[in-house]
Amino acid sequence: MVEELLDIGLVIEVGIKKEGAVGKPSKMLDLNPEGCYSFSIRMFLQKIELGIFSLTGLAIVKMEAEYNQGNELSVISESFNTLMAQAKLKKSQILGAGITFVSNKEHNLLTYQKSMDFKVALTETLALPIATENTASACAAYQMLYGEAKHLHSFVCVHISDVVEAAVVYDRSILLGANGLTGAIGEMFVTPETDEKTVELGRLNDFASLNSLQAHFAKSFTSQEALMEYCYNNPKVFEQWLEKSAEPMRIAIHSLETLLNCQTIIIGGDVDSWFLDKFITQLRPYIPSIAQYGDRSVVRLIKVPKVEELTLKATATLPLHAALSMGNMQTLSLPPFNSLEPVQQLIYLAE
Template structure:
């Protein structure tokens, strides 16, 4: 993306410069100017503003190869504020405090026996923040993701938006809402394996199977901000005896389907994220039946989108996901295998146990980097933010 030197585009330029520093830092002002086509003076103004609110800091000197002056390098100040992550699944509530560069400060997990209200979640989060001796005023914003068994995708998304608004008003800071797959995709673009990728798909196997589609480094949000319900695609001509519908990916390859598969067996007493197909017979049988539907889903994504790669993560145990990925090969032939490839067709995310919560914590910063991403953010009514919050979320030019 290129910037504009017109004064009315200052907000766009500020986010553009910040994006360069977040994804490419340490980076010099000269490199930012070359990448964005902004003038030296515009870059200077933007950088000074970001340094003034402590969001960016100078570090070290880059020696010039020619006769030019050495350049001061710029990077994101990870200590400028915290972000908090709120992730809800059918089984647990996960909370986390993170530095701005995606590094984890602390996390906590609570097992759920019944759905929590917004007031309950807010109370637990406030206690968690206080326990870590962190002032809530130092929290830039929160990220929220919900992946449960409840209802269809549209109804669940509407419930999630209601919860997002309630939490934001209770906690008095902005909250960004995305699916777990989209949150993980955001993390991968900013701090992970996708920093140099322009087009990819992220699949997350949770209670339901989700997908995030990234095109030109933008997560496609779809109508009303809802997309990625790949678990609803039909993957078999066989009919569900209860509904009469064709079999969907969720019925075969989601964690809910794994729970159904191990029910009424000794493995039902084992946490789903601890099941190991090398030790547990029913889990191994589930992998065998989940494999072909997931192969079909991957083939569908490749044939329709032909992105650079597909990244896959999960709430499964790492051994279970490894086994599932192994059974997917050989992949169904698709357009993805044609021509020159610089990246393999499928990548397993390396930090499977922490990526979901890390991704959710990344959502506020991801929202701040683009006007398009800002639609995922809910701002409390009559919100009066800190100078940092004002600059990245509220200030209009």
């Protein structure tokens, strides 16, 4: 198998590992940064973020495109051709595409089933393998491959966006659950008070999501970037929201630790680094939990570094992550065999 990967240029030899005087020295391998690439797609309410990345996580080209309901496939196809021309790449060099959908309280861009249907339609349009998971799961895949979780076996990724998502990783596998929707921790009840209209308990989304932040400002924003800018320019009102959101998030973190006893929780989102710094500072001191017992090799909460750059890059890891085990393959849609490039046949169909 290694010889096939070397022949196709997906991996390269990077040196010799001498383990002692007995036996043949081991050849060390690494992914070839120029061997293959991944197409990344993030779907928002009215815009799409797209990019081409190397399988080592390096951004080659990126762009944004607007779309109207009904022309998403054609916009993605045109954008793909534009990016390929800019990167001077051939389609035979693309392993596959990853796609994530950004939830919105006013318009759930696609329900879970519709997202599966969209993935199949996109597979036919691009004639590429397409992998999809929620954004938190994509971030977890990235952290295992390149980031803070390369040496961890059990952790949770929390992603703060319009809603709060999470990905639970156990034994280096992302738990998808019965229907692929595991990780909707924004639906977790975190307060005893009830809503006057619905008579329901307070959910984490009501306090710690970007939707709740917009509601706090009593304003609508055209983009998450615009929301971040407004927070930066209105620190007093923003800090009021931080104080209100801290205790519900502390309760959610305590619940995750108590139920899962994970090695750590990695927190990021569709936010800026300064936002995340202030948010995490507000969470301390953490609620005492079973996470404090036993020997710890990592801290209880890890901040995603350079969080602004992560989500599109993380989405690009999904085609590679899907290939790492049969369990991950359920996130993938494949085009007909005769449409597959040699590298795709080797990675996805080799027995």
